[in-house]
Amino acid sequence: MxxxxxxxxxxxxxxxxxxxxxxxxxxxxxxxxxxxxxxxxxxxxxxxxxxxxxxxxxxxxxxxxxxxxxxxxxxxxxxxxxxxxxxxxxxxxxxxxxxxxxxxxxxxxxxxxxxxxxxxxxxxxxxxxxxxxxxxxxxxxxxxxxxxxxxxxxxxxxxxxxxxxxxxxxxxxxxxxxxxxxxxxxxxxxxxxxxxxxxxxxxxxQSADMAQVRLGTALTMMGMFWYMVYIACLTARRLRLGVEFGFGKRLGSKVE
The missing domain is CATH 2.60.40.290 (Immunoglobulin-like)
Structure with missing residues (x-):
């Protein structure tokens, strides 16, 4: 073998x-x-x-x-x-x-x-x-x-x-x-x-790139944070409108 x-x-x-x-x-x-x-x-x-x-x-x-x-x-x-x-x-x-x-x-x-x-x-x-x-x-x-x-x-x-x-x-x-x-x-x-x-x-x-990396990381994290805030506001607004619409619809049906 x-x-x-x-x-x-x-x-x-x-x-x-x-x-x-x-x-x-x-x-x-x-x-x-x-x-x-x-x-x-x-x-x-x-x-x-x-x-x-x-x-x-x-x-x-x-x-x-x-x-x-x-x-x-x-x-x-x-x-x-x-x-x-x-x-x-x-x-x-x-x-x-x-x-x-x-x-x-x-x-x-x-x-x-x-x-x-x-x-x-x-x-x-x-x-x-x-x-x-x-x-x-x-x-x-x-x-x-x-x-x-x-x-x-x-x-x-x-x-x-x-x-x-x-x-x-x-x-x-x-x-x-x-x-x-x-x-x-x-x-x-x-x-x-x-x-x-x-x-x-x-x-x-490389150490020479550290400043750029830190700046880029900070900007990315800040951008993600404000994006999440924006999405949260849209979601809250949609939920609020949904609740108001549903309440008004139920109120109208009772009047009839």
């Missing part, structure tokens, strides 16, 4: 993007490879599960409510500060991490199939960077997701499966993979993917 993992970010610019990861499995020796440990068969629980691990810098966050729309592809576990509204300046020093557990039905090579491609999409969003006096953009380096297997301790993993041990932080291991052994496929990256990370760039505010 030859496995390759290729990731990209689309579109390359903007505050709302998607990490696309393609996992390509090429079947060369089905009887000796680890594919059988994660492949769904007859609705039975698989001995191992296939995962993707993302380390997200402060500039990047994911929306857990949005990820729930992909439950047919994966389940997820999000760690770290997941507040969607915070700017980078309020995030502290640590980013967030995301672990996906892929649906076993995605890994299903048929008896006559020799290539299987798993396409995983993770929508990401960028936070507002700290205000700067010298630059109009902020950049952060983000590593491409890691592919690994989680297996029970009683699952044999011979050397012929081309697996190597894989470790996450002690906190993640104890809470999410207690009693499990982690492995990663050997050399999962294709030769043409020379980098193991991407640089994320987002525009940021």
């Amino acid at each position: 030859v496995l390759t993992v290729l990731s990209s970010i689309d579109p390359p610019h903007g505050f709302h993007r998607t990490i696309r990861t393609s996992i390509t499995l090429r079947d060369q020796d089905r009887d000796a490879e680890w594919i059988h440990l994660v492949e769904a068969k007859e609705e039975k629980e698989t001995p191992c599960s296939l995962h993707l691990y993302y380390e997200l810098p402060l500039l990047v966050f994911v929306d857990p409510y949005e990820l729930a729309n992909y439950q047919h592809l994966y389940t997820f576990e999000l760690r770290g500060n997941a507040n969607l509204e915070l700017p980078v300046a309020a995030m502290g020093s640590n980013g967030t991490s995301l672990i996906l557990k892929l649906n076993p039905k995605l890994v299903s090579l048929g008896p006559h199939s020799h290539v299987d491609v798993i396409d995983i999409k993770v929508p990401i969003h960028l936070r507002y960077g700290e205000i700067s006096d010298s630059t109009s953009h902020r950049s952060a380096e983000m590593a491409w997701p890691e592919v690994f297997l989680s297996c029970g301790l009683d699952v044999p993993t011979p050397d012929s499966m081309s697996l190597t041990s894989y470790n996450l932080s002690e906190e993640i291991m104890s809470s999410s993979f207690d009693g499990r052994a982690l492995f990663r496929p050997s050399q999962p990256f294709p030769a043409n993917q020379t980098t193991r990370s991407a640089v994320i760039t987002a525009p940021t505010g």
